[in-house]
Amino acid sequence: MIHARGLKRSFKTKEGVVEAVRGLDLDVAEGELVAFLGPNGAGKSTSVRMLTTLLPPTEGAASVAGHDVLRDANAVRRRIGYVGQGAGAGGYNKLRDELLTQGAAQRMSKADSARRADELIGMLELTGLEKRTGMSLSGGQKRRVDIALGLMHSPKVLFLDEPSTGLDPHSRANLWEHILRLRKSTGMTIFLTTHYLDEADSMAERVMIMDNGLVIANDTPERLKANLAGDRITIDADNSLVAAELAANLPEAREISRDGARVGVTVKGGEAVLPEFIRALDQRGARVLAANVRRPTLDDVFLGLTGRSLRETAA
Structure with a gap:
């Protein structure tokens, strides 16, 4: 059309x-x-x-x-x-x-x-x-x-x-x-x-x-969202050094961050990856205190493509 x-x-x-x-x-x-x-x-x-x-x-x-x-x-x-x-x-x-x-x-x-x-x-x-x-x-x-x-x-x-x-x-x-x-x-x-x-x-x-x-x-x-932004996994663990190390080995992991006990990582298919991540932490003796997956938005896609927020530039 x-x-x-x-x-x-x-x-x-x-x-x-x-x-x-x-x-x-x-x-x-x-x-x-x-x-x-x-x-x-x-x-x-x-x-x-x-x-x-x-x-x-x-x-x-x-x-x-x-x-x-x-x-x-x-x-x-x-x-x-x-x-x-x-x-x-x-x-x-x-x-x-x-x-x-x-x-x-x-x-x-x-x-x-x-x-x-x-x-x-x-x-x-x-x-x-x-x-x-x-x-x-x-x-x-x-x-x-x-x-x-x-x-x-x-x-x-x-x-x-x-x-x-x-x-x-x-x-x-x-x-x-x-x-x-x-x-x-x-x-x-x-x-x-x-x-x-x-x-x-x-x-x-x-x-x-x-x-x-x-x-x-x-x-x-x-x-x-899946290919250009990815899901953001956040883990609070009693051993964040181990959590950061394991996060780096997750499939297609990127944007790894560590702030105190909190470790963040962006991956593809976060809901499927998170259970494996928690099991790997448990095997290394690191106790998980909290965990969540944040699904990306189209603004995350634009941010990943241009380094700018579409929401902010539109405003």
Whole structure:
């Protein structure tokens, strides 16, 4: 559904040329939910704007839903929904009127627009708010209206650019419940950018991480965490010297630390390795006082790749 090769975008500034995207290659299959992560300034939003025909690439080629983003931009726009970071609905316009206007912009008939608007109002639990203006809605309600606007013409691909930013945890969870339910019922392809790593970890089938205009990682969340971050085992033992020595001999052990009685080590498959580690300590006469395994996060993946925290750079 989304295909790009060598996609680049540069901007001329007073200081010189800025290469925002330096060669984007990506493929997104039909029905896939892909999360696109990276700190501010990494090139995420510029990439999305190129894929949604809002910004022409400086170099490279891309197609969305089978249509070239440059040569057939109108066909791309008819097949995609785009939910940007700002509220799409007008502050003084009534909710249902906004949806009908969107339907008209998509060249839908009045009857089809009315039917689709009422369908989405019900699906997104906006019933009873049809005559409310945008400025009178809560943050979560506004974002659900934005989703409805993006879905009016039943797009094949939905681009979500940080859809839950600024929402409280309850509203975020509620918004995602609706998005996932819609995806399940339609089989729609979703391309998501977000700063909430837990969203990408739990929702996406695949995660792409971008930094300095380049994609530096592309895999499932579980494989990225297992292969690029690893599990962190922490042991408190009455003989930390022995514990540190044995930790160094664990399979694929790295980042070994010792602080008093506490020894830490990063390994692959920590839950399976920990029992063997404890048995080896027991055989050497070292008593284990406490032990735990911490599963990695996507922020750990970014930290391992760049030496920086994605959470901190995003903030």
